[in-house]
Amino acid sequence: MEYFEPRSVGDALAILAKHGAEAKVIAGGTDVMVDIKYKEEPGGLVNIKRIPGLGGIQENGGGLRIGALTTIRDLETSALVRSKLPVLWESAHQFASLQIRNTATIGGNICRASPSGETLTPLLVLEAKGKLAFITGEKIEPFTAFFHGPGKSSVGSNGLLTEIEVPYPVAGSRGVYLKHAVRGAMDIAMVGVAVLITPDASKNGLQDVRIGLGAVAPIPLRASKTESLLRGKPLTAALLKEAAATAASESSPISDQRASAEYRRWIVEALTRRGLEQTWKAATGKEVV
Amino acid sequence: MSLIVNTTINGKTVSASADGSTSLLEFLRDTLEMKGSKLCCNTGECGACTVIYNGKPINSCVTMAADANGAEIITIEGLASGDKLHPVQQAFIDTGAVQCGYCTPGYIMSVKALLDRTTKPTVEDIEEAVSGNICRCTGYNKIVDAIQLAADRISGRA
Numbered sequence: 001m002e003y004f005e006p007r008s009v010g011d012a013l014a015i016l017a018k019h020g021a022e023a024k025v026i027a028g029g030t031d032v033m034v035d036i037k038y039k040e041e042p043g044g045l046v047n048i049k050r051i052p053g054l055g056g057i058q059e060n061g062g063g064l065r066i067g068a069l070t071t072i073r074d075l076e077t078s079a080l081v082r083s084k085l086p087v088l089w090e091s092a093h094q095f096a097s098l099q100i101r102n103t104a105t106i107g108g109n110i111c112r113a114s115p116s117g118e119t120l121t122p123l124l125v126l127e128a129k130g131k132l133a134f135i136t137g138e139k140i141e142p143f144t145a146f147f148h149g150p151g152k153s154s155v156g157s158n159g160l161l162t163e164i165e166v167p168y169p170v171a172g173s174r175g176v177y178l179k180h181a182v183r184g185a186m187d188i189a190m191v192g193v194a195v196l197i198t199p200d201a202s203k204n205g206l207q208d209v210r211i212g213l214g215a216v217a218p219i220p221l222r223a224s225k226t227e228s229l230l231r232g233k234p235l236t237a238a239l240l241k242e243a244a245a246t247a248a249s250e251s252s253p254i255s256d257q258r259a260s261a262e263y264r265r266w267i268v269e270a271l272t273r274r275g276l277e278q279t280w281k282a283a284t285g286k287e288v289v
Numbered sequence: 290m291s292l293i294v295n296t297t298i299n300g301k302t303v304s305a306s307a308d309g310s311t312s313l314l315e316f317l318r319d320t321l322e323m324k325g326s327k328l329c330c331n332t333g334e335c336g337a338c339t340v341i342y343n344g345k346p347i348n349s350c351v352t353m354a355a356d357a358n359g360a361e362i363i364t365i366e367g368l369a370s371g372d373k374l375h376p377v378q379q380a381f382i383d384t385g386a387v388q389c390g391y392c393t394p395g396y397i398m399s400v401k402a403l404l405d406r407t408t409k410p411t412v413e414d415i416e417e418a419v420s421g422n423i424c425r426c427t428g429y430n431k432i433v434d435a436i437q438l439a440a441d442r443i444s445g446r447a
Contacts, residue, residue: 001291001308001309001310002291002309003291003292003308003309003355005292005355026353029351029352029353029356030333030348030351033312033333033350033351033352033353034331034332034333034351036310037312037331037332037350038331038332041310044309045309045310045353047309047353047355047356049356073345096333096421097333097334097336097348097420097421097422098346098399098417098418098420098421099333099336099339099346099347099348099399099421100333100348100351100421102342102345102346102347103347103348103351103352184420185420186334186420186421
């Protein structure tokens with residue numbers, strides 16, 4: 001197996017242009033190393049961890065720029081992430097073990113393009129974008145367009161995700177990330193739901209609602225029908241029930257060793273209801289009636 | 290073998306060859322014959338292979354040996370000085386926090402990393418620090434007792 005350790009994005013792209021079809025990009029390695037041991041060894045490994053400038057969390061105007069090599073633990077221990085992007089922080093906090101959080105990178109979690117990737121639904125509801133580098137040039141792409149299927153994303157086999165841009169939510173917004181798993185944070189999510197709401201100025205209605213569903217479709221997705229059902233309305237008990245059922249119908253889960261499709265749909269319904277209730281209460285100070 | 294790993298393990302510099310696909314655990318156990326870090330799940334879920342990498346606990350089974358280049362690594366073999374055990378090791382013995390013992394080196398490394406961060410860990414700190422370690426004998430209560438005893442001894446409270 002060939003091993004490459006590029007020292008610049010340009011070098012990495014040149015290597016990928018030549019070997020991208022058989023070589024795999026590796027950063028933290030917490031997924032790729034498991035594939036090597038239990039599935040098959042790729043023809044080559046391109047270790048991007050020694051490329052300078054791909055880490056770090058910086059405030060940039062109305063948001064954060066997060067380097068692709070930033071570890072999940074760096075996100076979790078960042079005061080900026082915790083205070084400005086609590087939804088993303090919650091997903092980092094519920095991300096596997098401390099050992100894994102110390103190693104796994106946000107860029108790896110994104111490019112793995114697993115529907116259950118912990119940080120993905122928070123990034124979707126925050127309307128974050130990825131900076132993608134190709135040999136032909138750079139491209140900024142919203143994550144709502146980035147995922148194409150399990151393991152498939154816009155980086156393809158010869159691009160690199162270098163940076164994540166996350167705009168701050170509008171003042172007064174409240175978000176939550178809810179994960180359902182048997183072994184707490186250690187487990188891969190059976191279902192993950194991220195909810196971000198913005199109340200209107202009078203705090204009587206929902207000016208904006210964003211709902212991300214994880215592990216219940218081939219890609220992490222936004223529940224757009226549920227969002228349009230809710231937008232502009234006060235969150236009543238009847239609407240909450242309808243919204244939760246709509247979110248469940250927007251999911252298309254599979255049955256696997258972790259849960260059946262039917263069970264996953266129930267959980268989508270329960271977590272959507274819980275997420276909307278919690279954020280509504282936090283944003284408006286009102287109960288859902 | 291496609292690369293040379295130059296690293297520091299338990300304070301000693303080490304240089305040996307590895308493949309890109311070699312894990313740090315394989316490098317320690319098979320290349321360097323250091324068998325203290327245990328191979329168990331090999332997927333980063335059980336914590337038996339935990340080592341301290343630049344001050345942070347990590348799963349050596351899912352870390353590339355290549356990433357040890359230039360790093361400082363502490364393994365279970367590096368804790369005792371001569372016949373004197375590290376306080377965490379001694380606390381595991383004194384509280385009987387060992388059953389079959391296979392998970393113990395990984396636990397001890399996670400706990401050492403925790404007590405390097407704070408000598409007054411809260412229950413939440415302890416749970417977070419060892420949530421990535423599985424004891425298949427399920428001797429968890431005594432492990433928590435051992436962590437508290439070690440913390441008390443290190444901070445001079447016991």
